Amino acid sequence: MKQKSKLTGTDDQTGGDFKPRLTINDIARMAEVSKKTVSRVINKSRFVKEETRLRVEAIISEHDYEPDPQARGLAFRRSFLVGMIYDNPNPQYVVNMQQGVLDGLAGTGMELVIRPCDRKSPGYLDDLRGFVERQKLSGVIMPPSVSEDEALVAMLRRVDCPYVRIASIGLDKPDRMVITHDRKGGEQAGKHLAELGHTRIAHISGPASFLSSHERRGGFIDGLASHGLTLAPEFSLQGEYTYASGMTCGRLLLDRVDPPTAIFTGNDEMATGVYNIARELGFSIPGDISVVGFDDSPVAERMWPPLTSVRLPIREMGRVAALTLFHDPLDGDPPAHAFAPHLIQRHSTAPPVKIGPS
Amino acid sequence: MKQKSKLTGTDDQTGGDFKPRLTINDIARMAEVSKKTVSRVINKSRFVKEETRLRVEAIISEHDYEPDPQARGLAFRRSFLVGMIYDNPNPQYVVNMQQGVLDGLAGTGMELVIRPCDRKSPGYLDDLRGFVERQKLSGVIMPPSVSEDEALVAMLRRVDCPYVRIASIGLDKPDRMVITHDRKGGEQAGKHLAELGHTRIAHISGPASFLSSHERRGGFIDGLASHGLTLAPEFSLQGEYTYASGMTCGRLLLDRVDPPTAIFTGNDEMATGVYNIARELGFSIPGDISVVGFDDSPVAERMWPPLTSVRLPIREMGRVAALTLFHDPLDGDPPAHAFAPHLIQRHSTAPPVKIGPS
DNA sequence: CTGAAAGCGCTTACAG
DNA sequence: CTGAAAGCGCTTACAG
Numbered sequence: 123m124k125q126k127s128k129l130t131g132t133d134d135q136t137g138g139d140f141k142p143r144l145t146i147n148d149i150a151r152m153a154e155v156s157k158k159t160v161s162r163v164i165n166k167s168r169f170v171k172e173e174t175r176l177r178v179e180a181i182i183s184e185h186d187y188e189p190d191p192q193a194r195g196l197a198f199r200r201s202f203l204v205g206m207i208y209d210n211p212n213p214q215y216v217v218n219m220q221q222g223v224l225d226g227l228a229g230t231g232m233e234l235v236i237r238p239c240d241r242k243s244p245g246y247l248d249d250l251r252g253f254v255e256r257q258k259l260s261g262v263i264m265p266p267s268v269s270e271d272e273a274l275v276a277m278l279r280r281v282d283c284p285y286v287r288i289a290s291i292g293l294d295k296p297d298r299m300v301i302t303h304d305r306k307g308g309e310q311a312g313k314h315l316a317e318l319g320h321t322r323i324a325h326i327s328g329p330a331s332f333l334s335s336h337e338r339r340g341g342f343i344d345g346l347a348s349h350g351l352t353l354a355p356e357f358s359l360q361g362e363y364t365y366a367s368g369m370t371c372g373r374l375l376l377d378r379v380d381p382p383t384a385i386f387t388g389n390d391e392m393a394t395g396v397y398n399i400a401r402e403l404g405f406s407i408p409g410d411i412s413v414v415g416f417d418d419s420p421v422a423e424r425m426w427p428p429l430t431s432v433r434l435p436i437r438e439m440g441r442v443a444a445l446t447l448f449h450d451p452l453d454g455d456p457p458a459h460a461f462a463p464h465l466i467q468r469h470s471t472a473p474p475v476k477i478g479p480s
Numbered sequence: 481m482k483q484k485s486k487l488t489g490t491d492d493q494t495g496g497d498f499k500p501r502l503t504i505n506d507i508a509r510m511a512e513v514s515k516k517t518v519s520r521v522i523n524k525s526r527f528v529k530e531e532t533r534l535r536v537e538a539i540i541s542e543h544d545y546e547p548d549p550q551a552r553g554l555a556f557r558r559s560f561l562v563g564m565i566y567d568n569p570n571p572q573y574v575v576n577m578q579q580g581v582l583d584g585l586a587g588t589g590m591e592l593v594i595r596p597c598d599r600k601s602p603g604y605l606d607d608l609r610g611f612v613e614r615q616k617l618s619g620v621i622m623p624p625s626v627s628e629d630e631a632l633v634a635m636l637r638r639v640d641c642p643y644v645r646i647a648s649i650g651l652d653k654p655d656r657m658v659i660t661h662d663r664k665g666g667e668q669a670g671k672h673l674a675e676l677g678h679t680r681i682a683h684i685s686g687p688a689s690f691l692s693s694h695e696r697r698g699g700f701i702d703g704l705a706s707h708g709l710t711l712a713p714e715f716s717l718q719g720e721y722t723y724a725s726g727m728t729c730g731r732l733l734l735d736r737v738d739p740p741t742a743i744f745t746g747n748d749e750m751a752t753g754v755y756n757i758a759r760e761l762g763f764s765i766p767g768d769i770s771v772v773g774f775d776d777s778p779v780a781e782r783m784w785p786p787l788t789s790v791r792l793p794i795r796e797m798g799r800v801a802a803l804t805l806f807h808d809p810l811d812g813d814p815p816a817h818a819f820a821p822h823l824i825q826r827h828s829t830a831p832p833v834k835i836g837p838s
Numbered sequence: 839c840t841g842a843a844a845g846c847g848c849t850t851a852c853a854g
Numbered sequence: 855c856t857g858a859a860a861g862c863g864c865t866t867a868c869a870g
Contacts, residue, residue: 143613145863156841161865168841188614192559193863195550196846203591213575213778220594233561233593233615236578255501256546257591269702365782394782401784421779424723424752426759503847514857519849551847554862717862 142262144187152185153178164189191231195258202445205262207237207250207274211363212391214419219265219288222440229375230448232260234447241268254283261285261447263440269293269331286443290337295399297451300459304334304416305341307463308386309434311414314430314465315384319473320412324357324382326371326392338388338416345440357382362391368395376403376411381475383411390415390422390431393470397425408472418466427469434463502545510543511536522547549589553616562805563620564593565608565632569721570749572777573794577623577646580798590618599626605635612641619643619805621798627651628691644801648695655809658801658817662692662774663699665790665821666744669772670703672823673742677831678770682715682740684729684750690721696746696774715740719750726753731770734761734769736768741769741832748773748780751828755783766830770789776824785827792821 146164150157155174162170163178170178181187190385191202206223216238224234237253239246254262254277261284268274269287273356275294278285287294290304314417315323325342328335359374361367368387372395375382387393393415397407405411415422418433442457449456504522508515520528521536528536539545549560564581568574574596582592586603595611597604612620612635613641619642627645633652636643645652648662668773673681684701686693717732719725726745730753733740745751751773755765763769765785773780776791800815807814 147863157864158841159839162840165865171839174839188610189615190554190863191615192550192553192616193846195867196548196554196848197863199846201550201867203593213571217571217574221596224594224596231614233611235561235591235593236582238579238582252546253591254591256549257865258548258550279626398782421782424756426756426784436712505847515848516857517855520856523849529855532855546849551862552849555847555849557849557862685856 134408135413143190144185146189149178149181149185149187150294153181185240189232199258203235203257203259204231204232204444205235205237205254205257205259207239207262207264207268209241209268210265212389212417212419215265215417218436219440222437222442223263223444224440225437226441226444232448235259239268241271247273247407250274251277252279255281259283263315263443263447264288265440266290266334267332284447286447288439288443289371290334296459297446297449297456300446300461302334302434302461302463303441304337304434304463305344307416307434307465308341308343308399309345309348310341310463311338311386311416311432312351313348314345314467314471315318315386315412315414316346316349316351318384318412318471320382320384321351322357322380322382322384322474323351323353324359324375324389325353325373326359326361326368326396327461328361328363328388328392330360335363335388337359342386361388363389363391365391365395368392369399370395372396373403374400376400376405381405381411382412384471385411386414386416388416390417390419390429392429393429394421394425397429408470409475410414412471412474414465414471416463421441422466423468430468430471431466432463433466435461493507498777501548502543504547507536507539507543507545508514511539546589549591555749557616558618559616560590561593561615561617561832562590562802563593563595563612563615563617565597565620565622565626567597567599567626568623570747570775570777573623575792577798580795580800581802583795583800584799584802584805590806593617597626599629601700605631608632609635609639612636613639617641618771621801621805622646623798624648624692625690642805644805646797646801648692654817655804655807655814658797658804658819660692660792660797660819660821662695662792662821663702665774665792665823666696666699666701667703667706667773668699668821668823669696669744669790670700670709671706672703672825672829673772674704674707674709676742676829677742677771678742679709680732680738680740680742680832681709681711681713682716682717682743684719684733684743684745684754685709686721686746686750687721688718693718693721693746695783700744719746721747721749723749727757728751728753730754730757731761734758734763739763742771742829743769744772744774746774748775748777748787751787751789752779752783756786766828767833770829770832772823772829773823780824781826781829788826788829789824790821791824 146157146160150160195201263286265288269289288300290302292299327339359371361371393413415429415431418431422429422431445457504518508518553559621644623646627647646658648660650657678835685697717729721728751771773787773789776789780787780789803815
C-alpha cells in the first residue's frame, strides 16, 4: 500500500526511462486471475484450464515478465544457482567445462556460481558446506579430482544437495555420473604406438591421487597387450601432470643408454616437458622419439611438431553434466552420460627409425 | 506457527544428523532481543548498544549463524551476487581474472556468477540486461573487450547496476576503473629491442577493435622513438590476437628480401605463430630473429626458446576490481587501481647478428 | 480447476 | 538505543 502499483503506464515519465519490474501481482491483475494461478502457470502445473493458461502466458510474454529468482528461491527453500566446484589446474579444461555447463543451463533460468578450491587446505570441507548450505544450491557439478573425493560427496548428500560427478569411471549411481572412460583413451595411445612398430615404449603417468592416472596407464597397458607388448617397469615413471615433471621424467628416460623410441605421457602438459628435454638432449621428434599426449589441449596443435594426443570432449561433458543434474527420471532415460576419448593424430609420432638398438 | 522452532536441541535425533539452519528469529530469542536488533548487528548498524552487540555477536558465532542471502536479497532488493561478464578468448586470462575476483570477494559473502558472451551475437545486450535485472546483481566486473563497450556500460547505468571496468586506459570515473597501462608495456618492449641494437624492427598488432591493440602498438612506437628509431610502415602489420594471424603476418615479414631482425607481437598467442613460421622458413630464434610477446601467459616459458614477454598481473587486477566495486568513498581513497606491465626477459631476444643487411 | 491465507527469512519505514 | 508492523515477491498447504 505504501507503494503504488508499478503497472499504470501513465506515470512512466517519472524517473526517466527506468521501468520497475513487474511482479506476479501485476500479471495476476492484468490476467484477472489470482497470483496463485499465475504461479501455477510459471511452474507448469497441470491444474490450470487450457484457456486460462494461454491468457496468462500471453500476458507474461507480452510484458517480458520474469519471476524473481530470489523470491522464488526463498519460497522454494532452494536457490536457482548451480555450483561448479573444482580443483583442476588446467585453465583450458576449466574454461571449457564452465562453458559446457553454461550450455546445459541455458534457458533454465539457472546461473552458474564457480568455486575453485584446494583439497589440501584445512577448512576445505567446512568452507564448501557453508557455501552449499548458505546458497541452498540447486545442484553442484564436480569434475576431477574433487569428483573423486568421497568425503565431499558424503557432505553433499548429508545436506541434501543434488550433484553430478565427472570421472573416468562410474563412482556413483548412473544418474549422478558423467563417465569419461579415460582407459579407452590410454588404450588407443598404446595401440597407435604398437601399430607404428614401436616396441621400446615408455609411459609417464599422472600422480597417484588422480583416478585418471591409473585409468590412462591401465588402458595404455591394455593397448600394448593387444599387440603382444608390455610396459617394462623401467619405462614406467610417475609424474605429476606438470610441465616440470614431464621434463624430469623425460630426462630419466632419454638419458638411458637404451632409451625408448616412444613415450606416452598422461597429459599434454607433461608432453611439452618431454619435448623440451628431447630438444636439449638432441633427440628429434618424431625421428628419434615419438610422443603421444592426453587431453588434446590447444597447445597440442601449436607445439612443434604438432602433438598427437587423445581428445576428450570437455565442453560437451560439461553440458551433459548439467542436463543430468536436472534430468527428471520420469522423463525417461538420462542423457547419454558416457564419453569415449579418441586419438588425434598429428606429427609427433612415426615408425621407429632403427628396428631395435642391436 | 505451523512449524515448531528448530532450535530446541532436544529433538535433534529426528532426521539423523541433519540440522536445520538457524534463522534470525532463533538468534533473537536466544539473545533475548528483537529480530530487528539482530538485523542491526548483522548489518553493522551503529545504533546498537555495545553490550547488546557483543551478546548477539557471541550467539551468532557460537551457533555459526549465517543470514540467508536470498531473504536478505529479497528485502534489500539486491542479491549477493557479482557478475563477471567477459568475451576474452584466452582461457588463462579468464581463469586468472576469475581467481582474482574471487580473492577480492572472499569474506564478503558475495558469490561470483560468470557470464561469457559474444559481442557479435544478436541478442547480446538484451540477454545481459535480462541477466543483470533478473538477478539484481550487486555489481558487475568487465575485463576487455566488453569493458570497452559503451552501449553495455550505458545499459548497466540505466538499470542502476554498479560496475568496474578493466581497460588499458581510463574510460570512466576512477572509481569505476582498473587501468592496465598496456602502453607502458609496449614501450618496454620497444626499448628492449632497441637497446639490444636492433634497427629493423617489426610489429604485429592485435585487431583494431581492441583498445589494447592501439595502446601496445603506440607504446612500442614510443619506446623505439626514445632510441631514435621508427616503426616502418611495411614492418607494421595487423593481426587478430590469434595463432593463425601470427603465422600469416609472420610469413609476410620473414618472406621479405629484407626481413626484420626483431618482431614484437601484440600477444603471446601470435608469438607462437611467429615461432612456427620462423622454424618453417629456417630462421632461428633468437639467432636470426628476436621475438617479444605480450601477456606472459604460461606458454611463454614453455616455448622453445622461452619467450621474452610483457607481463600483466591479471589475478591481482581481478582482486582490485572486486575491491573497487565495493569500496565505500567514505572509507578514503579507493585501492590502487592502476597497474604497470613489465618485461620478463627470457631467451627469445638477442642482439642482431649482422649489423645491417648490406 | 481456482483462490485466500500464511509463510519463506530477512529489512524498511515508523514509532518510541 | 530498541521493537512491532508491514513488506520484499514468490510458494506451500488448505479449502472449495
